[in-house]
Amino acid sequence: MASSILVSAPIEAKRPGWLSRMPWTGRVGFALLMVFAFAALFGPMLTPDAYLQSLADALQGPSSRHWLGTDQLGRDLLARIVAGSRISLMIGLSATVFGVVIGGVIGSLSGYFGGLFDTIMTRFMDTLIVFPGILIALMVVTVAGEGLTNVIIAVGLRAVPVFARLVHNSTLAIREREYIVAARAAGASGARIIWTHIRPALMNSIVVLAALEVAHSILVAATLSFLGVGISPETAEWGAMLNSGRTYIFRQGQLVIYPGLAIMLAVLSINLFADGLRTVIDPRRSKGAHIS
Amino acid sequence: MQRFLVIRFGRLLLTLLFVSLITFVMLRLMPGDPATVLAGEDATPEVIRDLRIKFGLDKPIVVQYGLYLEKAATGDLGQSIRSRSPVIEEVAARLPNTLRLAGLAVAVAFAIGILLGVVAAVREGKWQDVTILVIAMIGTSAPSFWVGLLLVLAFAVQLGLFPVAGNDSALSIVLPAASLLPPSIAVIARLTRSTMLDVLGEDYVRTALAKGASRSSVLWRHALRNALIPVVTMVGLEFARLLGGVIAVETIFAWPGVGKALVDSISTRDYPMVQGIVLAFAVIFALTNLVVDIVNGVIDPRVRAH
Numbered sequence: 001m002a003s004s005i006l007v008s009a010p011i012e013a014k015r016p017g018w019l020s021r022m023p024w025t026g027r028v029g030f031a032l033l034m035v036f037a038f039a040a041l042f043g044p045m046l047t048p049d050a051y052l053q054s055l056a057d058a059l060q061g062p063s064s065r066h067w068l069g070t071d072q073l074g075r076d077l078l079a080r081i082v083a084g085s086r087i088s089l090m091i092g093l094s095a096t097v098f099g100v101v102i103g104g105v106i107g108s109l110s111g112y113f114g115g116l117f118d119t120i121m122t123r124f125m126d127t128l129i130v131f132p133g134i135l136i137a138l139m140v141v142t143v144a145g146e147g148l149t150n151v152i153i154a155v156g157l158r159a160v161p162v163f164a165r166l167v168h169n170s171t172l173a174i175r176e177r178e179y180i181v182a183a184r185a186a187g188a189s190g191a192r193i194i195w196t197h198i199r200p201a202l203m204n205s206i207v208v209l210a211a212l213e214v215a216h217s218i219l220v221a222a223t224l225s226f227l228g229v230g231i232s233p234e235t236a237e238w239g240a241m242l243n244s245g246r247t248y249i250f251r252q253g254q255l256v257i258y259p260g261l262a263i264m265l266a267v268l269s270i271n272l273f274a275d276g277l278r279t280v281i282d283p284r285r286s287k288g289a290h291i292s
Numbered sequence: 293m294q295r296f297l298v299i300r301f302g303r304l305l306l307t308l309l310f311v312s313l314i315t316f317v318m319l320r321l322m323p324g325d326p327a328t329v330l331a332g333e334d335a336t337p338e339v340i341r342d343l344r345i346k347f348g349l350d351k352p353i354v355v356q357y358g359l360y361l362e363k364a365a366t367g368d369l370g371q372s373i374r375s376r377s378p379v380i381e382e383v384a385a386r387l388p389n390t391l392r393l394a395g396l397a398v399a400v401a402f403a404i405g406i407l408l409g410v411v412a413a414v415r416e417g418k419w420q421d422v423t424i425l426v427i428a429m430i431g432t433s434a435p436s437f438w439v440g441l442l443l444v445l446a447f448a449v450q451l452g453l454f455p456v457a458g459n460d461s462a463l464s465i466v467l468p469a470a471s472l473l474p475p476s477i478a479v480i481a482r483l484t485r486s487t488m489l490d491v492l493g494e495d496y497v498r499t500a501l502a503k504g505a506s507r508s509s510v511l512w513r514h515a516l517r518n519a520l521i522p523v524v525t526m527v528g529l530e531f532a533r534l535l536g537g538v539i540a541v542e543t544i545f546a547w548p549g550v551g552k553a554l555v556d557s558i559s560t561r562d563y564p565m566v567q568g569i570v571l572a573f574a575v576i577f578a579l580t581n582l583v584v585d586i587v588n589g590v591i592d593p594r595v596r597a598h
Contacts, residue, residue, distance in 0.1 A: 123306060130578070132539075134537075135536060139315075215433070223437060223540050226435075229555075242441060246544070253449070264430070264433050267434075271432060272429060
């Protein structure tokens, strides 16, 4: 007994952490993501006020006072970009959680119980999934009205069919496994089986998909506010900043360069990290990991 | 095959029914009574009441949906609040511009994407492969409206090579089409790379090489043909995805398509137009899916069995 512990301990110690098992691209993504997370949490304390207007300083180029210059109202561009990371990450995360929860409930119920509910839901989800996310989000905001919560719901709804389909298909695949049948025979209710026996088996694939969906949600949310829909144009949000900077493209090009660069880097970091995560969680599938 | 076609066509109709139901309910959920909106700011209650009767808004909602379906089936989608002309005409006038833009982007994206994918597969693990994969990763992460703005900045503002907006010259389509490209090129290049790698490991490729066929002939004639089968089935899906990107890109370039019209109609609360454009999008997506399914069924008999 004691010897087996001694033997197994070094092996356990050698087993590297999940971060070092990632390909270098995943680690780069993780590092970049941490920069954005830091900016989202502490950035606004370190930069000038993102909403402080100073018309005398409007539309300036980069200087030692304003590292990336100022916008049409004299607000510091860097401060606004830093403030924007908080909004974008928050929308990305909340919308994905919304998609996971609603999609997970629909997918597991329809996959486990089958029947008419399953048929209708599957057809419905198949219809929704072919629509580009931005179209769904536009429709929802049009109906529900402006505001941060509505934007989160609108962007999250787009992710619902994505998760519903994943959970539905995986639930179907394991529904007749012996341990599920055994649980059913022991008298466990459907809800209990889904939560305690099926859910853990799906967590890995949900986590990887969720990471990718955070990136996708940030893109859709930025597109919404770029179109001037959902979030107030005054907000320091990357898409909204690009939209207002568009007017001054002839005078200050950096107003349309840097906020977009922030979107691209944030989405890139999450995509790289998600790709790396997939390699760690499911090494067998990672050979074809570059198709998504 | 016939049964397969019938089922898929039935699904298409079901999809359209779903979308029409969603857009109908959506319109009824809108704040404000459609008749009041139609009548304008200072209409008398009598005018509003007449309009309610004229458009059947006084009837139960299920009957209204039935009437709406009946009209929609004959191509009557109501009239635009802003321009007062039939929605179907407004959509029909703009749709060709959008299809032209997305079609050009799809064609160019496949040409470039396949080329990059083949190069990456042949040079697997070398710097060319890594570079292409990194560029592909960046391409999927860059929002197309930002790419559009950068292109405007570089080619229209700085160099003055292309028009900033509109559709007045033959060159007008270049920048909007180019801004749609990066994500599609990235997806196609990655897919081509991975199917190409699979095919290059097949026995018949080794056999062809052993028989003395030249490397380039094996690559382009034997391997690529087979590797392209899964790629070709992506055409429809990519086209549908590009139509999503078109909404923001058309807005930047003031391209006279349905995407820009959708954004304009949302901001002016022209709900019948919104409804008509969403339906038009749905028809295109459903048709694209149908074509993709049929092509898949023709290429791969196993698909038909499902």
